[in-house]
Amino acid sequence: MTLLEICQAIQDTRIGTAIWFDLRALGLNMVDRRISEVYRQIDAWMTGGFVLMFVTGGLLFWARAADSYSNVYFRIKLVGLVLAGANAMYFNLKTKRGIGGWDTAGRPPFNVRMAGLASIVLWASVIAAGRLMAYTF
């Protein structure tokens, strides 16, 4: 197994920490915990995971840049990444301002739950597109 393949394996498992925050935002898990608390506990590990993901992802792309660029699943994956980033940014800059009102809510307001759902769906599509990419090279 090459270094490249190990990168791929790391790529595929990185989202496992972030999803637990999304589940909390959706009101599906750890509902007795403050949302801000769950976020604070997982934050450093999420950020670390994403840094790792961009480094390994960048290497993977670099190794097959021309093939990747013309691959439709690669483009879907990029769009998914951008949208997932936009979703996280919107949540952090806008939605989170009102956190005082729903920090302890078992079932947070609609826009908070949608942020969690969007995150799960977008990351799932990033994973799916990335995997399908490998079948279409």
Next chain:
Amino acid sequence: MARSFFTWAQMSWWGTTVRESTMGFAIASVFLLFGIVLLVGGVFLMSLRLLGLIMRDRPISRVARDLRGWTLVGLVMTLVSGSSMWAGHGIMPDLYESGPFWLEMELLLAALVFHFTLYRRVTSRDDAPPLLRGFTAVLALSLWFGVGVAGRAIGFF
């Protein structure tokens, strides 16, 4: 004996469906990844808690209860999609002759037994000695990571 079991699975409607549909195998591998995300993510966070790196103010047994449900969902997803890939694989590579495949199965068996015995016990109580907690966390991460690496290696040997 095992060989005929492999053939039987490949010939069954299940194996045939996965093998003969254009995207069957690819879709199964996507769902395998979804399962791994939940399973390994859950085990990873639980291990961080056992090592005292996150959620220190929340009892271990409580964190275990928070994570158990979705981790189990992930485990079931990996088992269903993984066995679909096993039943739906073609003749190449021949899994029966594949070293990494059998290594993956051995590690999987060990991981499953460990997950529902020692791991389950240590995460269910709050008075386990720190050394046992650390051992459990490291073993959990090593076993599941080993299963993944061995599985990934099937395609390369």
